[in-house]
Amino acid sequence: MVEMWNSAIQLHAQGRGKACAVPNFQPISEQKWGAGWMYSVKCTKCTFISPVYKLYKEIPTGKPGRKAAAINLTLQSGLLDMPVGNTRARLLLTDLDIPPPSRSGMQTLSNQVSAKMTRLNTINMREKIEAVKSFNEKGGAVNPNIINVAVDGRYNSITIGHSKKPGQAASQAIGIACETNTKHKYILSAVMQNKLCWQGAWLRGKGFTVNCPGGHEDYTANLPVHAPLSEYDMGKSIGTELALQNVLIKYATTDGDGRSAAGIEDSLKILHPIWSVERLADPSHLAATQFRHCYNAKFSDEMFPGKTRLEKGKVKKILSQDVKARCSLIMTTLFENYCGNTEEMRKRLPKVLESTIRCYDGDCSMCRSHSVVCLGGITNNWWNRSMYLASNKVDSLNMNENDKSILSEILKIRISEAALEKTKFQTNTQKCEAINRSLSVSLPKNVNNERNAMGRLSSTILRSNDGIKSATEQKAKLLGAPLSPKTRYSLRQIERESLYHREYQTRPEVQRQALLLRGRKLREFREYKNYCAVESGYKKGHLDQPSTADDTLQDHSYSK
Incomplete structure (x- = not known):
């Protein structure tokens, strides 16, 4: 735009008459080329009309016809990284009171x-x-x-x-x-x-x-x-x-x-x-598989505390979450202690498995020597240390031999030689x-x-x-529209913020605070449910099912 005005003033000065000392320019024509524009101005005091100026940078295409505008190519390059396409991009431009390019x-x-x-x-x-x-x-x-x-x-x-x-x-x-x-x-x-x-x-x-x-x-x-x-x-x-x-x-x-x-x-x-x-x-998908197997396992009705099937099911879910978290912590600790030496870890896994089953059964006699994560004391045992068990006040399980056998197979999904072989490189x-x-x-x-x-x-x-900066610069260079210094400076800032956020999330103190926050939320949720028994009242398709004498008041829990 500045180049257009400077050129128009110079051309007007070279061809103006004595009666037009101070020009008064007005646009005489405008033509849209995608998101770019071409303008021509005239002087209202004389007959001067400027050439048509292209207010965009041209990119050679190597093909016959008009050259492409850099802003049109870079717009498409930017949209590749956005959740919007051409239709929504045109709508966004109209919201900004900018005439959008044609869809074709x-x-x-x-x-x-x-x-x-x-x-x-x-x-x-x-x-x-x-x-x-x-x-x-x-x-x-x-x-x-x-x-x-x-x-x-x-x-x-x-x-x-x-x-x-x-x-x-x-x-x-x-x-x-x-x-x-x-x-x-x-x-x-x-x-x-x-x-x-x-x-x-x-x-x-x-x-x-x-x-x-x-x-x-x-x-x-x-x-x-x-x-x-x-x-x-x-x-x-x-x-x-x-x-x-x-x-x-x-x-x-x-x-x-x-x-x-x-x-x-x-x-x-x-x-x-x-x-x-x-x-x-x-390991993450293997832990998710372990959770599903534990949640769907056929344990005995007497294993979990609670008066109703719903209460027992909640404790069963808590146990499934705890088994997943405990096994992940066990394997992570073993890899750290033995520096990835799988041979030494194989020798210890049988005792770790046995002590873990005994711990869930209430016997912590082997925990101090073999449990890895449970010290077996009164205050430092796994029942008090666990985020899920402690937050929900679960302190005992009444397991029979069949329950122990089922739990053993579930633990072997992570704590076994076969599982160690599958995850030996972490x-x-x-x-x-x-x-x-x-x-x-x-x-x-x-x-x-x-x-x-x-x-x-x-x-x-x-x-x-x-990275964000290098990728954006490579794309702009490929399209023939290199970025300006101010844009490159902004990209450095954006990339610096992205790298800082990524590094911040991996800090041990940040991860510890996240675990503490999760445990606090679990505890607050349990306390809320104890003092406020109102449920959401959601039941899939219950309004479309034929009503009976027993479910006339089942649409909301507070109606009971």
Whole structure:
């Protein structure tokens, strides 16, 4: 804008008459080019009319026609990291009283920018693979090409089934593989199974008989609409992609749902027939499995205190939470005490298991020597130390031999040699879960992104691998619109705040305060329930069921 006024004043001064000493400029024409504008001004005192000025930076496209505006490309680059698309972006601009670009023009640029981001992230992940290989070589690895990974899948649906359509509810699935060799945990591979194709659906709506994928040009689906989404197939794609870059995977950490490790192994065997991949378990998912098994176990009715089945069920849930927390603390303490020496830990596990069962039965005679987390005294035993048991005033369980046998099998999910072998490196899928949470922002599950889902995925991974500042600068440089110094300074501030927040959450004192806060909330909730017996009154579908003489007053608990 300043350049336009300076140029217009200079041109007016060169061609003005004596009667127009002080010009009075007014816009004579304006033309919108996406989010950019072109202006021409005139002088009301004379006949001067300026040339048309482009109030945006032009980006050469290498194609015939008008050059692209930098603001239009960077707008699409920014939207890749946002939960909104072009429709909501246009609405946001109108709320700011800014005339929005056309929807078709935004979609065209969005497709171009998405393809560029995908290529940029592919190159970046290849560089990260070479960085991990270099790290292995410096660490004295026998074969630096061996990289261990953690793999997890994400579906664009919160439920497995659907009440209206056959088959799976999800139409897209994403497989993420991050390395576990370095502390950075770089994302090395990302694949997508996509059954959505906007153009194919549009052609079928017009009466054309086309099938996706491959039935027409510019298709986006890579899977037939009725084909099942499979983590095994995504694992095969990940393994093939990494094998082409001379990467061997020895250990793959997954949750208990998918078969990604088997898919990786089958893909690697094509080039290395005798190669095998060992699947490791994620401790967090293993603990969640232990909670479910304990909560669904068939314990005796006399085991839990309480007068009604509802009260006994609450104590059973408290025990399930406590078993999960106790086993996690036991394994964490053992790994710290023995510095990851699994051989020494195997020797101690049988006594740890026996003392834990006895402790829950009220016998703490073995706790001081073998329990790891219970000292066996009056005030420092596990019953007083536990967040769940102490907060809810649970101080005894009446177990018979069958209950002890069931509890022993539940404890073996975490405290056993088999469980130790599955978690011997303490690797987890938390980085993959973090990427999934980030994807919930750029790829919300309630929005279908048929054409640019891969671009949004690539932009999220690039930001995770290189950080907010570096990723934004790389994208801007690729589009030919480098950032200004003030913008780079703001990015440094944003990244500094993000890193500080991440580091703050891992501080021991912060984690301790979080545990104390959780325990206090549990205690306050128990006290509230003791003095206020009002329930929510929720019962699924109770208003649509035929009423009987016994449930006429069941809609609200306070009506009793």
